[in-house]
Amino acid sequence: MSSARPKIGMNSFQLRRGVVVRVDRGVSTVELPGGGTFRASWGGALLGAVHRDPDAAPTTGDRVRLRFWPDERITVESVDPRTTLLTRADADGSSRRQTLAANIDVVAVVEGLVPDPDRNRIARLLAPARAGGAQPVVILTKADLEPEAPRIAAELQALSSCPVHAVSSARGTGLEQVRALFADGRTVALLGAPGAGKSSLVNALSGDEVRRFDAPRRDGQGRPTTVTRELRPVAGGWVIDGPGLRSAGINTAVGLDDTFADLTTFADLTTLAGQCRFADCTHAVEPGCAVIAAIGAGGLHPDRLDSYRQLVAEGFRQELRHDVRLRQEEIRRHKVMHKSLRRQYRKPLDRGRW
Numbered sequence: 001m002s003s004a005r006p007k008i009g010m011n012s013f014q015l016r017r018g019v020v021v022r023v024d025r026g027v028s029t030v031e032l033p034g035g036g037t038f039r040a041s042w043g044g045a046l047l048g049a050v051h052r053d054p055d056a057a058p059t060t061g062d063r064v065r066l067r068f069w070p071d072e073r074i075t076v077e078s079v080d081p082r083t084t085l086l087t088r089a090d091a092d093g094s095s096r097r098q099t100l101a102a103n104i105d106v107v108a109v110v111e112g113l114v115p116d117p118d119r120n121r122i123a124r125l126l127a128p129a130r131a132g133g134a135q136p137v138v139i140l141t142k143a144d145l146e147p148e149a150p151r152i153a154a155e156l157q158a159l160s161s162c163p164v165h166a167v168s169s170a171r172g173t174g175l176e177q178v179r180a181l182f183a184d185g186r187t188v189a190l191l192g193a194p195g196a197g198k199s200s201l202v203n204a205l206s207g208d209e210v211r212r213f214d215a216p217r218r219d220g221q222g223r224p225t226t227v228t229r230e231l232r233p234v235a236g237g238w239v240i241d242g243p244g245l246r247s248a249g250i251n252t253a254v255g256l257d258d259t260f261a262d263l264t265t266f267a268d269l270t271t272l273a274g275q276c277r278f279a280d281c282t283h284a285v286e287p288g289c290a291v292i293a294a295i296g297a298g299g300l301h302p303d304r305l306d307s308y309r310q311l312v313a314e315g316f317r318q319e320l321r322h323d324v325r326l327r328q329e330e331i332r333r334h335k336v337m338h339k340s341l342r343r344q345y346r347k348p349l350d351r352g353r354w
Contacts, residue, residue, distance in 0.1 A: 015077060020062040021231040028058045028076050030066055031231075040066055043075035055087070059099040060229045060240055061187060084133040086189055100128075100229065101189045101240045106181050107134045110192030110201065113146035113166065118193075119156075125191045126162070134189070136162040139178060141197030144168035169197060169204040179205060182237025189240040198241050205235045269300065269308055 018030035021037070031037045042050070042058070049056040056079065058064055063080040086100040086107060107129035111117045122138060129136040138156060143149035143166040153166040167174035178201070181188050190198045229242030269291065273281065277288025283305060284292075294300035 015065045015067055017080075018064055018066050019231065020058050020060055020064055020076075022228060023057075023059060024228070028064070030064060030076065032066075038066065038074050040074040040076045043067060043077040046076055046078060055085070055097065055099060057099065059085075059102050060231050060242075061102040061104060061189075063103065086128060086132040086134065086191075088128050100191075100242065103187060104132070104134045104189045104240065105186035106137055106188040107132070108137045108139050108178075108181065108188055108190050110139045110141060110190050110196045110198050112142045112193075112196045113140050113149050113152065114142045117152065117156075121193060129191070137181060138162060138164045139190075139201070140164065140166040141169060141201060143174060144171050167201065169200040172204060175204055179235045182235040182239070185237050187231070187238040187240065188234075190242070194243070202232070202234060202239055202241050205239070206232075269305065272300065 016032060018032045018038075020028045021031050022029040026042060028040050028042075029037060030040050046056070046058075058076055058079055062082065064076045065078050065080070067075050067077045069075070082102045084104050085102050086104055087097045088100060107126075109122055109125040109129065111122055117140060126136050126138075140149065140153055140156075146152070149166040153164050157164040163177075165174055165177045167178060169175075182205075190201070192198050229240060231238055231240050233239075272290045272294050273283065275290035276283070276286070278286055281289050281291075283289055286292075291300065291305060295302055295305065
């Protein structure tokens, strides 16, 4: 990390633009376009914005403005408008969201072919990718350990509207398709469970050991090694590799229908739903429901419908919780403001009249 201060002339308060490459407990690591990486705390205006809206906090990939102070302090003063924002529901089940990265061009869901790809997890990781506005891609790793890798990838590709690539980081096969994702300096964020092979993939793409990884466990699963979410140059573009997500909480209902239609987990259900008599059919008691008819005929297992309902309900619950929290914070803010105004304009009592 560079410790030299940039040449900013006589005006020590001049703002400089930079990109957040890492965030640690309220301190951002920012890289300047001309070179140099600096650790910066958050300025007063930014702290106020984060208090009103936690999503305003800087995250990896953000374009920000830095202020260099005469006392050697460096602060992040503001965050530029984002083109995309990748978030997930907080792990504690609250209404708050966790921002993962910003200004991403591609979100690559990384899933290991060994022992077996978890298609439900792929669906849950694709949902925030679609909701955030980035291009979704699925990368199936450890293809050298699965003889049926081409067939599995082809099945997912046939049922998906997003590309599916089977790769082997150990043998270097399939990497050219992944390198193409970084063309023209694009930013790619990697999402996947711990041990899915994200660090091995980054090392294979860069040709160097950028990320350390450990040997697989006895059950074939990898070991989680990445503890921070960082922006790094790779293959002519940028990659954001972060800690593995054992579960991906759904924070919005946006993109759920498209996501589930892309995977074999819910492809048949969404196809049947399009044949229902009513466009807003809830697949419960409505007449002419193709989903209920398929369950009655034995062509669709009831558990598949229950799983779909649970994920969709989770998305709507998070949207409702988020809206309620924002309303409560707005009411509290107005109460504080009105109390302050009453104290400011309250006239002192003239006791001489009594």
